[in-house]
Amino acid sequence: MPADPVRAAHECAAPWPYKQLDVPALRAAGHPPKPFRELILKVHQRCNLACSYCYVYEMADQSWQDRPLTMSDEIRDAALSRFADHARRHNLAKVRIVLHGGEPLLYGTDRITELVAVARRSFDPQTQVRFGMQTNGALLTEQVVAALVKHGIATGVSLDGAPADNDRHRRTRDGRGSFAAVARGLRLLCRPENRSAYAGLLCTVDPSTDPIACYEQLLGFDPPAIDLLLPHANWQTPPMRLDTTATPYADWLIAVFEHWYEGGAPVRIRLFDDTISLVLGGPSHSEQIGLSPSGLVIVESDGAIEQVDALKSAYAGACATGLHVQHHSFDDALDHPGIVARQIGMAALADECLVCPAVEVCGGGHYAHRYRPGTGFRAPSVHCDDLLVFTRHVYERVADDLGASIGSSK
Amino acid sequence: MNVESTPTESWAPLADLSQEPLNFQVSRGSGIVEQALSRVLHSLHDKDGVISSFTSFISEA
Numbered sequence: 001m002p003a004d005p006v007r008a009a010h011e012c013a014a015p016w017p018y019k020q021l022d023v024p025a026l027r028a029a030g031h032p033p034k035p036f037r038e039l040i041l042k043v044h045q046r047c048n049l050a051c052s053y054c055y056v057y058e059m060a061d062q063s064w065q066d067r068p069l070t071m072s073d074e075i076r077d078a079a080l081s082r083f084a085d086h087a088r089r090h091n092l093a094k095v096r097i098v099l100h101g102g103e104p105l106l107y108g109t110d111r112i113t114e115l116v117a118v119a120r121r122s123f124d125p126q127t128q129v130r131f132g133m134q135t136n137g138a139l140l141t142e143q144v145v146a147a148l149v150k151h152g153i154a155t156g157v158s159l160d161g162a163p164a165d166n167d168r169h170r171r172t173r174d175g176r177g178s179f180a181a182v183a184r185g186l187r188l189l190c191r192p193e194n195r196s197a198y199a200g201l202l203c204t205v206d207p208s209t210d211p212i213a214c215y216e217q218l219l220g221f222d223p224p225a226i227d228l229l230l231p232h233a234n235w236q237t238p239p240m241r242l243d244t245t246a247t248p249y250a251d252w253l254i255a256v257f258e259h260w261y262e263g264g265a266p267v268r269i270r271l272f273d274d275t276i277s278l279v280l281g282g283p284s285h286s287e288q289i290g291l292s293p294s295g296l297v298i299v300e301s302d303g304a305i306e307q308v309d310a311l312k313s314a315y316a317g318a319c320a321t322g323l324h325v326q327h328h329s330f331d332d333a334l335d336h337p338g339i340v341a342r343q344i345g346m347a348a349l350a351d352e353c354l355v356c357p358a359v360e361v362c363g364g365g366h367y368a369h370r371y372r373p374g375t376g377f378r379a380p381s382v383h384c385d386d387l388l389v390f391t392r393h394v395y396e397r398v399a400d401d402l403g404a405s406i407g408s409s410k
Numbered sequence: 411m412n413v414e415s416t417p418t419e420s421w422a423p424l425a426d427l428s429q430e431p432l433n434f435q436v437s438r439g440s441g442i443v444e445q446a447l448s449r450v451l452h453s454l455h456d457k458d459g460v461i462s463s464f465t466s467f468i469s470e471a
């Protein structure tokens with residue numbers, strides 16, 4: 001067993017990649033590291049909501065309990081300085097800094113303002129720095145939204161569709177639904193003077209809900225973009241299933257896809273855009289689907305450099321790298337097996353995926369959804385059946401459309 | 411641009427824009443597919459393309 005306790009925990013829970021991935025051999029075989037282009041700062045560890053499926057608080061990893069409530073100024077400055085060094089070293093033209101939590105708005109608008117100012121001072125002028133935030137939206141007030149607009153912070157808001165559906169999962173600690181408060185915030189973001197701060201809506205799919213009612217509700221808030229997220233789950237903690245169908249998530253997604261496609265795609269839906277891009281031979285920009293390399297890294301409120309926090313759904317410590325912004329560079333993180341595993345495309349896939357006809361489109365699904373105890377992350381997605389049905393539907397729909405149009409244009 | 415209309419054993423990409431220049435005029439498929447092809451063309455020329463975390467952010471491509 002290695003002396004490093006972080007590494008030992010990983011090797012025990014996830015033999016792949018931690019015991020089996022030979023990083024030097026991969027580098028020698030022509031898999032260079034891809035620099036990080038997105039830094040996620042966990043500026044606040046707590047949340048004003050208590051959503052039933054939250055991977056931060058409700059799943060395997062409970063490390064939030066041991067971390068400082070908010071990110072100190074020293075950690076903030078170290079993280080931004082490290083990221084600016086990384087951008088300089090790799091000559092990056094564009095980077096993004098995303099504020100996340102917990103609920104990032106609990107960090108306070110004054111501190112957010114200061115963070116943006118420090119970040120802008122840290123980077124060389126040739127690197128364009130964009131800012132984002134993922135919030136539950138319940139704390140968006142006129143004053144807060146004005147600050148987001150002023151500082152150019154593109155804000156994604158989580159909302160799970162119709163009021164009753166949203167409020168079943170997204171509730172306050174005392175059990176009240178969050179829809180009304182979020183709707184107030186979204187109406188502020190919708191105002192013409194605030195739209196530059198409105199990035200979009202993020203909705204976790206619940207297959208027991210009415211897909212069209214959900215889509216129409218989201219569309220009613222006039223978002224620039226929507227994404228539909230399969231719930232975080234893995235082979236140890238599988239997703240909710242329905243008795244009525246073998247592929248409830250695919251059925252739900254296909255219903256929305258058809259409605260959206262037939263309606264002329266009035267809003268960008270990232271999962272759909274990415275799936276269409278993949279069937280047309282293009283890349284994906286999302287973690288959910290495809291084989292694009294991951295270019296993101298997290299800094300927790302205590303300064304720990306971590307992998308994407310959706311992995312918290314797998315096992316305690318699944319995000320850890322053992323690195324810290326005050327002692328390590330982001331380049332150090334690029335050779336961590338968990339980071340490498342997200343940048344090597346097909347080489348990270350299970351044998352079942354490698355012989356799957358959908359592999360170039362599906363890409364094995366979200367890395368966190370592949371976790372299988374005893375194996376690690378080299379397994380098909382626990383959403384495999386749904387991914388196969390959904391991606392096949394999109395493939396055939398686009399093939400028909402393209403074929404018909406080409407035929408008609410002759 | 412090569413187009414295959416039926417899924418085979420392994421699903422071949424439905425288009426190949428990899429040799430096309432950035433200013434190639436995409437004029438195939440419905441409005442949605444045409445827009446998607448245009449984005450694919452831009453993505454193929456974007457060497458910085460990596461996935462981003464927060465799925466409500468849409469790439470500007």
Ligand code: SF4
Pocket residue numbers: 352353354356357358359362363364365380381383384385387388
């Ligand atoms: S559909 Fe299943 S087997 Fe095929 S690539 Fe996706 S996860 Fe792997």
